Amino acid sequence: MLEISYMSGFGNEFSSEDPRCPGSLPEGQNNPQVCPYGLYAEQLSGSAFTCPRPANKRSWLYRIIPSVKHKPFTPEPCGNLTENWNEVEPDPNQLRWLPFTIPKSTEKKVDFVAGLHTICGAGDAKSRNGIGIHIYTCNTSMVDRCFNNSDGDFLIVHSGSIRPIFHTEHPIFYFTITEIVLLFFFQQGMRFSVDVFGETRGYILEVYGAHFELPDLGPIGANGLANPRDFLCPVAWYEDRQVATGYTVINKYQGKLFACQQDFSPFNVVAWHGNYTPYKYNLKTFMVINCVAFDHADPSIFTVLTAKSTRPGVAIADFVIFPPRWGVADHTFRPPYYHRNCMSEFMGLIKGHYEAKEEGFQPGGASLHSMMTPHGPDADCFEKNSSAELKPERVAEGTMAFMFESSYSMAVTKWGLETCQKLDKSYYQCWEPLRSHFNPNWKPSKK
Numbered sequence: 116m117l118e119i120s121y122m123s124g125f126g127n128e129f130s131s132e133d134p135r136c137p138g139s140l141p142e143g144q145n146n147p148q149v150c151p152y153g154l155y156a157e158q159l160s161g162s163a164f165t166c167p168r169p170a171n172k173r174s175w176l177y178r179i180i181p182s183v184k185h186k187p188f189t190p191e192p193c194g195n196l197t198e199n200w201n202e203v204e205p206d207p208n209q210l211r212w213l214p215f216t217i218p219k220s221t222e223k224k225v226d227f228v229a230g231l232h233t234i235c236g237a238g239d240a241k242s243r244n245g246i247g248i249h250i251y252t253c254n255t256s257m258v259d260r261c262f263n264n265s266d267g268d269f270l271i272v273h274s275g276s277i278r279p280i281f282h283t284e285h286p287i288f289y290f291t292i293t294e295i296v297l298l299f300f301f302q303q304g305m306r307f308s309v310d311v312f313g314e315t316r317g318y319i320l321e322v323y324g325a326h327f328e329l330p331d332l333g334p335i336g337a338n339g340l341a342n343p344r345d346f347l348c349p350v351a352w353y354e355d356r357q358v359a360t361g362y363t364v365i366n367k368y369q370g371k372l373f374a375c376q377q378d379f380s381p382f383n384v385v386a387w388h389g390n391y392t393p394y395k396y397n398l399k400t401f402m403v404i405n406c407v408a409f410d411h412a413d414p415s416i417f418t419v420l421t422a423k424s425t426r427p428g429v430a431i432a433d434f435v436i437f438p439p440r441w442g443v444a445d446h447t448f449r450p451p452y453y454h455r456n457c458m459s460e461f462m463g464l465i466k467g468h469y470e471a472k473e474e475g476f477q478p479g480g481a482s483l484h485s486m487m488t489p490h491g492p493d494a495d496c497f498e499k500n501s502s503a504e505l506k507p508e509r510v511a512e513g514t515m516a517f518m519f520e521s522s523y524s525m526a527v528t529k530w531g532l533e534t535c536q537k538l539d540k541s542y543y544q545c546w547e548p549l550r551s552h553f554n555p556n557w558k559p560s561k562k
């Protein structure tokens with residue numbers, strides 16, 4: 116297998132040359148009259164040219180043939196991918212989905228793009244405001260096909276032990292054997308192709324009009340949560356591959372898919388430099404902060420990445436994880452509290468159980484607690500934890516739940532409510548056994 120090495124750091128100004136082509140990165144300028152090795156220079160801009168320096172993102176790609184050489188784009192079937200948030204009537208209920216079905220390859224071959232299903236979202240890619248949440252279920256590699264999202268960033272949370280390989284222009288992301296819980300992060304316009312080795316499923320948070328960034332740490336200090344050096348980007352590696360039968364570039368543009376043909380692999384970048392790159396991030400490297408005295412800290416302490424809105428402190432969407440950790444809080448109901456939130460909370464489970472719902476919420480499934488929709492621990496969890504002995508104990512061992520939390524009020528798609536046939540109609544029943552413990556004669560205990 117090809118040995119790819121990675122560079123580490125989030126938002127760094129990287130420089131990278133394919134080791135087979137020393138000197139392929141132009142020295143001292145971006146646009147030489149003739150590039151080394153006869154390459155073409157192409158800039159990929161991820162921010163307006165005029166963005167302030169800390170938000171300015173671009174990479175220079177030195178490639179064998181520039182991306183512009185392709186036949187015209189034509190509409191492509193979108194399957195269950197949509198940006199139509201008016202397909203069905205709004206539904207403010209607590210929603211929970213059983214694990215989404217992965218098609219069997221013996222029945223139907225489905226690749227990553229064909230296996231994209233939009234479950235909920237809001238806003239509009241055209242006005243550069245909003246988000247989409249998608250589920251991918253696939254069983255087949257993309258062959259001579261790549262995907263490019265013109266609408267926004269894709270934060271991909273892979274779920275399951277069969278680990279895909281992502282090919283990109285930057286170039287290839289492999290999982291190593293210890294990287295079970297991985298996040299992939301492809302920013303707007305970055306081309307990638309996905310190889311899969313069996314039934315594959317995961318979740319995607321798409322954000323239009325903003326990029327994900329590391330959250331500010333405030334009083335936490337200079338270190339903690341997701342550390343910049345744990346974000347990895349591969350060193351340049353090109354393939355010089357003519358594809359006489361045609362290579363297809365799928366472009367998600369204004370919520371619809373389009374396809375064009377070209378006669379070469381787009382993964383033909385020999386050298387590149389810049390700060391606009393894809394990343395992989397191993398969720399196990401997250402430095403967890405938690406309460407060490409009493410009370411339950413809000414889950415914002417578990418934010419891995421955030422896409423900020425223009426309102427201070429209000430995210431378009433946060434990516435939050437619930438990693439294994441110690442629970443030590445004294446005289447505290449330790450699981451999540453009962454909650455009504457001005458944000459929308461979409462949750463998924465990569466593996467294990469979620470502490471607030473030991474049963475029912477399954478890996479590969481999901482839940483959505485919409486704006487101001489009441490939610491919280493199921494009756495079982497409440498009863499157990501109201502009387503549990505509060506000794507230090509491991510919480511969420513061997514599990515990984517996550518949340519996409521958004522300031523948008525999200526609509527659920529027809530696929531989410533009907534077509535996927537995974538909506539758990541009995542979800543509300545997990546709170547039905549909650550009973551009153553109210554005692555009007557209660558007296559404070561004498562200290």
Ligand SMILES: O=C(O)Cc1cc(O)ccc1O
Binds near residue numbers: 412413414
């Ligand atoms: O709803 C949920 O399970 C997510 C969540 C977790 C938590 O620890 C506190 C608040 C919250 O919304």
Ligand SMILES: [Fe+2]
Binds near residue numbers: 456484490
């Ligand atoms: Fe919540």
